[in-house]
Amino acid sequence: MIYTVTFNPSLDYIVTVDDFKLGLTNRTTSELMLPGGKGINVSIVLGNLGIDNTALGFTAGFTGKEIVRRVEELGVKSDFIPIEEGFSRINLKLKSIDGTEINGSGPVISQEKIDQLMEKLHVLTSKDILVLAGSIPSSMPDDMYSKIMAELQDTGAMIVVDATRDLLVNVLQYHPFLVKPNNHELGEIFDVELKTREDVVPYARKLQEMGATNVLVSMAGEGAVLVAADGSVSAAPAPKGTLVNGVGAGDSMVAGFIAGWMEKHSYEHAFHMGVSSGSASAFSELLATKEEIQAVYQQVISM
Template structure:
């Protein structure tokens, strides 16, 4: 089974307004709420691709209930730990006149230590041999150490871990040797402590992290595609030129694409192509909309794969 973990999920309340004006009361033309959060996006893309998965993390209050109900309606299983605080609601405003989007992200509830331990116990009960995708920011009251803890627990029984977090959380998470990480160039630069210019420098940085025990480093580079670095193989997958609508959720979609590949028993090369196609399909979708199966299938044959290095058996 595939599990996705979002410790600080959100209800994304999206408002459509003609044009934001500061001197009048702005009329809301349309409003919708969506279940949001990094790994919640991974769950949604997997579902769009026809892959069952279970979303985990913390939810609380009315917004938490709403989030769970929305995922249920989308056919996504959930097993969230219920907390005493209220799940955050982010506000996203679309200006129809300009096409601009304003986002206001809330901090979310503080998680009590006892609630955190309930989650840790849940990790200990996960079945062996699962795929676990972890992504997103930490809620108040939870230290980055949680990622090292989760990874250590689930790897004890042969689960595969994909970690897509940034900053200190990524640095601490790596100490437990996740199988896959997917930083963008920014996140990788921060991790190695230097600015990365050009593919050679990016490859060198990814190799450093690979040597620290992360089997597969996927570096996503926006429209330039994704670089894969493992001990024996280095590949670059590049998307075609497409009309980009919104890249919101592109990275999360790439994580889902890679997980889909592993789950379907594809090799690294093919899984990388999947990751690139899902990200690009999301970039072609408007606003917060994510990769759909037909877009993924249409992009797939257009991804260009280059072998940068292969040692041992190809």
Template structure:
């Protein structure tokens, strides 16, 4: 198996379009979009659209979990789903055309038996070329999120692992010396990792080169409309992107992660092309109403417009 994805805390993502949204008022959405979600699910959806050889792993429970499993089957995404007792969460987004307000449920408790089943099933796809672990963690019975992550990494023995999670969990994983090969923080997450908010590109470069937590790992720092700063194989790159009018930015980071994973299997010896393609995936997602959705023609077009230079 070339790429394995993990979603420990999937969700049913519901987006309401509510023009002139005001807190405290009664609103009726002009549009409702329901998607199988969670960051790793979004990664899987984009990888499938790219034509990647992948297998997805997730904890799923209740009616929401069954609905996600059915949707993934419709998308021809192979998935090993460990069914749990609690209901898979829902995440709500309210988009008023200018801003997006999100309400994210915490997620279920994963029993020790479900954890053991997950690890046992993972053995069937050990040693993948690339593995992605994305999103928050639910509560694990008898284990911390870090202990569960360590068990997954130890079982999978991936050649290249991309971890995309919130800053405190990311820092804990890096502090523990777990075999993480790549991270994709945004600007705020990067600041939490290094303990300060760099105010110039040169400061970002310096942290990537010298900070203890980032030693020996690839860093794909996304800066929104300002592009990205990337460390690949200890080389630093600055990427600038064309201006777009985003429709829905949710899932763009996950689409970029999918692009990185895909790039490791297709552009490994072409770092500039890997960067352009990964960022183009994120940009295309921002122009779709659905999360984890890209347009291949857009990706190819954006990739020709993104400028990448080694610094």
């Protein structure tokens, strides 16, 4: 079984406002409400690819109930831990103003609730995959990911981590199967600017030296790079298509890589599936369907 953990899930309210003006009343021309959070996005794309998985995390209040309803409506199993106080966050994304978002804070997570999550994770075995993705609430310890990996290192579970800076660096000693920074996040770790696919390779290898098994680097319009456990390096330019919605593209890449690895245990195939899934989501209003991913896959393998 694959499990994803989203510590701070959200309802993403995605709106278009034509000719947005500060200080005035603006009206939307399009609206979309989706369950959000990196782990949830991974779960949805895995589900779209026909792979059973369970979404874990914490939810609170009326927004938390709506997140659970929408996740399950999309066919994903969920086992969220309810928080009695506060409410899960709402993230406002202004689609018409590129990159403009207002993200909520989310509820306070007590140690009791963290312990409940750890109990759920202790059922994992070497047959399971765990995806730790995204940020953590300020109420949780900043070494949460590494604490989870330390607890689970004897289970043999395959662990994938999609996080930034210290959250990512601190888990490397526990040898995650896959880490997926983007080129900017990788550059921040080493205080360098990484613009090309060639640039990222030596720094991806440095993450391997620090403990990562496979390093997958997403680069938006520049494509992606995989430095794999067998020493191979795979690189691909971005597939051709029209960018419609970049939200969730990186999470889709993680899901595609996992799906490809499970299918053939081939790093090349997993990489191609990752690139195809990430791009297919970027070309779609919603997270990519299996058919959309397969269509982009044909383009990727012919590049």
